[in-house]
Amino acid sequence: MKFKNSILLIILSLFFVAPLMAQEEMEEEGETKNRVLFSLGYTWIPQGAELEEIEVGDGFFVPAVGFDYFRKIHERWEIGMMWDWELDHYIVRSEELERERAMLFALVANYELTEKWAVFAGGGAEFEKHENLAIFRLGTEYAIEMQNNWEFVPALMFDFKKGYDTWSLSLGFCKKF
Template identity: 45%
Template sequence: MYKSLLIFSLLLFFIQTISAQEKKEPKHFISITNANTYIPKGAGVDNLDHKGHFVPGFGIDYLYRFLPKWEVGIMADFEVGEYIIPHDEPLKRENALVLALVATYTLIPNWNVFMGGGVELEKDHNLGIFRLGTEYAFPIGQQGWAIPLGVFYDIKEGYDAWSISVGVGKAF
């Protein structure tokens, strides 16, 4: 009985030691980003004749890896500024919050493409969005830190927008 218990204990210790030595692939990635969005149909509130408008912003992204090349997550972007989309009935946007659920696919290590949908929340009128994009995460050291650089395109109700973002993120 003691011999069997000793052998079983040594076997469990051996398995645990080998498992601890295997490098575990992180499943979570969170980043804080700074973005600049270009709205081709947009105009500043002080110059309605001008076509095209840039809006600064920041965001928080969270991704969960459920397969080696696939992740799901949420991208939350806050646009800091005001602009108008001129139409028969102008659409005014001020400090909009964009929330998108996305699925990502890893093309090569550190380079993902993503797509998803969500909503742009704004005090006057909320809009549905569809997002397409890509992001490359430049690794920093061995602790899971990275600098993500992304480009994405939002198709919104009534207008579209291009964004470029850079940030800092951590895989864990």
């Protein structure tokens, strides 16, 4: 229960602190403040296995799709919502926890280390018909600019959950507006 309260506190803090940081206006006129991203990737579950496997395997890759929205609130800061949908049915053997097409929602803060490279962190929940879990997400992404405010964005994410952790690699296309 303490973990869930911590996640809730992080999410609420982002909503209340972000507008205070946004008081400084961005200097460059016409700068895009919004971005949406669609991604395809794989999530690695180290304790995961196919349902039919009797013994603990060496882990399990789950295909996933993602959709993210970010809003720039300061020169280097964005807040956003990340949505990922796992497209498989598996079991976490160490917890005897069955997962079927889980959906993950996370509210994150994104900080641009450089013009192209950013790190993000935040919390949320993973919803699934067998059991819902609180999560804490950490990640990084690198934007490769294309034409007309489009970007190609590879990303690496770590999700910390009750009983097991996962990491994901994804490739996405982002539109800035």
